[in-house]
Amino acid sequence: MKKSVVTIADVARHAGVSVSTVSYVLSGKRAISQTTSARVHASIRALGFHPHAGARSLASNRSSVIALVLPLRQGMHLPVLMQFATAVVTSARSHDHDVLLVTADEGPAGLRRVAAGAMVDGLVLMDVEMHDPRVPTLRQLDRPSVLIGLPVDWTGLTCVDLDFHRAGAICVRHLADLGHREIALLGAPEVVYQRDTGYAHRTRDGFLETAEALGLSAVAQPCEEAADAVKETVTALLTEHPKLTGLVVHNEAAVAHVLDALRSEGKRVPEDMSVVAICPDELAERSHPTLSSVQIPADEVGRQAVELLMAKLNDREPPAITLLPPVLTPRNSSFPVRITGIRS
């Protein structure tokens, strides 16, 4: 029995050309005449030739595979994850790349393994935290990567994240559209406004600027995460601004406490107070009532991440940070303001 695997040499022989010619036909890196190219393609088809990925990667130092590092174990919202993964695979394929699935719980060692072994040309990391332990490793590795999320120090990296400025703005607009005139932002804890990359600032600025542009009365308030601190903040807010009817909450940890606090202040949601959150869909859907919320558009993130990675693979240096337009999903926590007068 002959060797079962068809090699490029077989194709070359069959087509009556040299091995290198076949290679150039395949890669298009040198001009090849129409006739030769056609003949080679015919031979390829006739023999059922598929280039050996390993040989290719050895010779060219390119594997045409990217790593997708996912937090598979965690309590992330699964549908979003899948949507994201699907987008990554689809995009990658459209760039002729395959996707190696790596679990986040392999940690930095996992990255090193696939990257240093030249198994992948680049990496996409989902769910990157502010002080992610994988970031230093990533910096050492010579492979390009794209992060979903914004670590504190993103110099020299490529990150994709939600555009929090617009997220703040879109929340205001949503409330304004529902007729609310006096609104507030419950933001991150005080300390977050001081350290970190200012995503909290960006949300607040978007919130305040848009409120001003739309002529709303707006106040932005940092908010701690402990239940009683939240309650205190909410109470104070309601006392100082008795006519408040709209609330934007940008603080995952505090969301539930805010709802509790409102309830105990006798404010019904959404009848007396509309609430819009900036948080994962998962959280918004678990809440009672379900929260109108702004969330990251998963497949756009996936697509973008791959585009950026491909750019880096082709020696283009994309912006360090790409911000994606936020999407507001209306749910049961926001409601047209109850009106006493007449309103168009």
Next chain:
Amino acid sequence: MKKSVVTIADVARHAGVSVSTVSYVLSGKRAISQTTSARVHASIRALGFHPHAGARSLASNRSSVIALVLPLRQGMHLPVLMQFATAVVTSARSHDHDVLLVTADEGPAGLRRVAAGAMVDGLVLMDVEMHDPRVPTLRQLDRPSVLIGLPVDWTGLTCVDLDFHRAGAICVRHLADLGHREIALLGAPEVVYQRDTGYAHRTRDGFLETAEALGLSAVAQPCEEAADAVKETVTALLTEHPKLTGLVVHNEAAVAHVLDALRSEGKRVPEDMSVVAICPDELAERSHPTLSSVQIPADEVGRQAVELLMAKLNDREPPAITLLPPVLTPRNSSFPVRITGIRS
């Protein structure tokens, strides 16, 4: 600047041994003395050596990667899919393999691409249909594979599927435990019992045998899928067996119609009639009331699939079909039978 990538030759030089010795230290395929081995390992660590995956795959004809073919676009129940994917990745890693993610909608061409290019050593295909177009392709390919699901013709393949015999049995036992004495099975349409691989038969046999063993009065009934046909079947069943209090439904398409039919016959679920379904969790949870149901245990399936694949990669030929123990999740459609007498 020197070459940035550390090769096995660098390690050999650093350790003062030959290249082949380093290779043998790594693979363990030949005896190496303790001292040499230690020295080599030290050099590997000192230099930060990671073997080049492509070179390795080229020389050894093994990539240490398996393909995971998932129906990413489809309306499958996402959490189950993720659970499954996680199990596959974790298992694969424990066998020192990585996982390449391939979408099912690439079809047979996708399989051919990754398999023929020696990109993967083997494949795991999720969600294989009875007449799956990928099966013929899979047969041509020389790579070993494991299928989740049972195509009609599974000769020469390796498949993992739910143990439907036990699924039937476990449903009966569940109903018996709740005190039901007279039960029925609404199965697949008549035609399914004739063609196909008899998973319908297996469920029915498990159902009938267990009922008999437990001394229950049981009847098995094929069931069409159209709403009116289902209604007719249900009505007839209730007429012929007025004391029926337990129903097992093994027919995804008919489940909703069965519930409707029961309702219109004045039977409340679960008060008057307990229902247990054999169907995806997704469906069971969407129904009203939510259905006690038997579903495939996703991570066990993933684990098994990888184990079987590894067996094949090591030239062991596993059984063509592996059946997994079913798991019954009690929900709101099954209930202790209302009793008129005294029961322990």
Next chain:
DNA sequence: CGAGATTATCGAAGCGCTTCGACGATCAGG
């Protein structure tokens, strides 16, 4: 019409690793 540019192709040198055969050195048994 001829010098230089361009086009189409080839040969050969690796890419980094595995694996086979060979070869001393050490060991066990008669």
Next chain:
DNA sequence: CCTGATCGTCGAAGCGCTTCGATAATCTCG
């Protein structure tokens, strides 16, 4: 003490592909 095994190591031959000159052959234009 000699003869085979066994052990530990080495050198070299690929694995299938890309890519870098080199070489004809053809074209372009003053």
